[in-house]
Amino acid sequence: MRAWASEAALILTLLAFGGAGSAQTSDLVSTSALRVCADPANDPMSMKDGSGYENKLADLIGEKLGLPVQYTWYPMATGFVRNTLKVKKCDVIIGYAQGHELVLNTNHYLTSxxxxxxxxxxxxxxxxxxxxxxxxxxxxxxxxxxxxxxxxxxxxxxxxxxxxxxxxxxxxxxxxxxxxxxxxxxxxxxxxxxxxxxxxxxxxxxxxxxxxxLVKETLPPKLYYRITMGVRQGEKVWQRKLNSLIRRHQDEINAILAEAGVPLVTDLGDAVLDISQ
CATH class of the missing domain: 3.40.190.10 (Periplasmic binding protein-like II)
Structure with a gap:
């Protein structure tokens, strides 16, 4: 759980399976741009015109890395990861639900x-x-x-x-x-x-x-999910770099989410967090 993330992406994350790879970050991750895999029409998350809040999160990460943001656009549906991240057209999915093997998850930056x-x-x-x-x-x-x-x-x-x-x-x-x-x-x-x-x-x-x-629903299935950034399996150096950026800039991430109107809850999904500015 867009991330996540759209509801389709969230369900795909829960259902899809993928294998681990052994790729090295130095071989695959661009050093000249932050290459983002995204859906061009996934309002309000990612939009080709840059208006989605995941676009703004990508801009923040690109700024902190000192890199321009470049997109590979593909509908967030079956085959999204296979046709973008796995074929090395891009290096990060900004919103991806925690807990599956299709991608290597960073630390989560929101729970909703x-x-x-x-x-x-x-x-x-x-x-x-x-x-x-x-x-x-x-x-x-x-x-x-x-x-x-x-x-x-x-x-x-x-x-x-x-x-x-x-x-x-x-x-x-x-x-x-x-x-x-x-x-x-x-x-x-x-x-x-x-x-x-x-x-x-x-x-x-x-x-x-x-x-x-809906934080009072205690019976399964759970209704809360932790949303991470997704990178290719095996790219631990890249994962750690993004983890560090998330940790150091969580307040700025929260400000973007608050401005967008994203409701945040505790990591256990049992209470609402106030991130209003």
């Missing part, structure tokens, strides 16, 4: 969780758990196959749920934008999104809605 999005002044504004009886009988939007679906089923919320596609090419289809549009029009009563997507979307264009981190 899925969020419930509801009308700020509506009757659901203080709901903070999917077991709240006020959600019964409502039409709730959710990304199909994402972890909150299991919690919704457990609480009897799936029957009237509206599912949105998970694996899409976001250059042509945007389920998260569709979900927020449906929430605005009343097609759905509430929405559940990965926090680093839902938080910024509300801040950017939906000020009448509240973002409620």
């Amino acid at each position: 969780t899925y969020v419930l999005i509801v009308a700020k002044d509506g009757p659901l504004a203080d709901v903070d758990s999917l077991s709240d009886p006020r959600l019964k009988g409502l039409r709730i939007g959710v990304i199909a196959g994402s972890p909150p679906s299991t919690h919704m089923a457990r609480n009897g919320l799936i029957g009237k749920a509206k599912a949105y596609n998970l694996f899409v090419d976001r250059r042509h289809e945007s389920p998260t934008h569709d979900m927020m549009d449906d929430l605005e029009t009343g097609e759905i009563d509430a929405a559940i999104l990965w926090g680093p997507i839902g938080g910024p979307m509300v801040k950017q264009g939906h000020p009448n809605f509240a973002v409620i981190p």
Whole structure:
């Protein structure tokens, strides 16, 4: 868990498998540019026009390294890592969920969780758990196959749920934008999104809605994930360099995340952190 990270990227991270390599950093990592693997249409994370908050994180890392940022663009879907990082077209994925072998993870720079999005002044504004009886009988939007679906089923919320596609090419289809549009029009009563997507979307264009981190869900599957940067397997020197940058510049990273509206939670996902400036 974009990172992460988009919901599709997060699910891919949880499901995909990859093997370790033995490449040496000195052979593969560019010394003339920070070469970033990114989705060109993964709003609000990465965008080809540079407006995503992961673009701003890349700019920060490039600045600290004294290197210009260069992108290899590829849709964040099946084959993303294989067709970018693994074939050495780029050297880092800015947002990647911790815990799988498809990439070598750096230390995490954020922990976030899925969020419930509801009308700020509506009757659901203080709901903070999917077991709240006020959600019964409502039409709730959710990304199909994402972890909150299991919690919704457990609480009897799936029957009237509206599912949105998970694996899409976001250059042509945007389920998260569709979900927020449906929430605005009343097609759905509430929405559940990965926090680093839902938080910024509300801040950017939906000020009448509240973002409620789901930190009270204790049964599996977990709804919080630690997001790292991903590099090629075996590139321990490069990993350590990025770990050092993350550690020394965490406050600046947090400022970018706060400005974007990304909700942060504790490493155990059980409380919300205040990173407002």
